[in-house]
Amino acid sequence: MTNTRKAISLISGGLDSMLATRLILDQGIHVEGINFYTGFCVEGHTHAIRRQDRARPKRNNALWVAEQLGIKLHMIEVIEEYKQIVLNPKHGYGANLNPCLDCKGFMVSKAREWMEVNDFDFIITGEVIGQRPMSQRRDTMPVIARESGAGSRLLRPLCAQLLPMSLPESEGWVDRERLLALNGRSRKPQIALAQEYGLEDYAQPAGGCCFLTDPQYSHKLNDLWQARGNREYELDDIMLLKVGRHLRPRPHFKLIIGREEGENKYLEGYRHRFTSLLALSHSGPLVLLDGRADDSDLHLAARLVARFGQGRDANTVRVNITPPGQHTSTLEVAPMPSGEIPQNWYL
């Protein structure tokens, strides 16, 4: 009778969780992956929309990692539950709107629930002490273990030798000597280990695993909350913040301007919800108007639409304006000179 121990590994799609999983697989443990979809994940969304990125292979990195490791991956959507983490993080935000410590605690806690229901033995993450300023510090790592309820069933193979003994180690399910003692922000040890394993073409997200670490994205999210007078969001809201150029010329409306064909196509799908503007006499971007706009606002919006299209140097441009479910009207306007657009309109 075999008594293979089973671990569930948080797979983000990046290198660290991939290596952590590999270290445990090498010790004969049965590992399955778990990936949580929050709506803010960098994972492939804008990349899939934008035409300019077409040369890069389109793939879901978490799935790709699981495939490389030869493990099963469970993808779990947590959009609604995750709102509480973004809106009211007990431990606050990082440099932007990233609630990393609460987020990690939440994900480990979801993995713990999964582990208990599915009769697995422990949880693996790719965390490294000192790698990230908020969630991956020596003093915050125990917080995640405690608040998630995972306790000593949480194993961080990449830095385990620097942490107190976890249950899988003390029970002899895994050999602590074959785990690592990585520490600090340098990526060199991980890159060397990846080479040793023959792993190539792994994803290397610049800021973090989600858009909440991005200053511009966080600024747009804050702007959205401020304009609406409440800190709430739906999935469509946070997806639209990833697409197009956002300009707020007036407190009560903003424009979302497609930057290229792929984005224009994506924005098309929202014409039933927002007033849309499109130059008629020249080619140009599809623009959505989010908010309330009276006649003078529409005139201003049309001038901006003209500015971002091929008619920017023309005397006048005709612009179609279509409120959702209503007839289209046309305005003939002078394009707004770029020097007249205040910088603070750009979000």
Ligand code: SF4
């Ligand atoms: S970067 Fe985003 S997904 Fe990663 S821990 Fe921070 S908040 Fe969570």
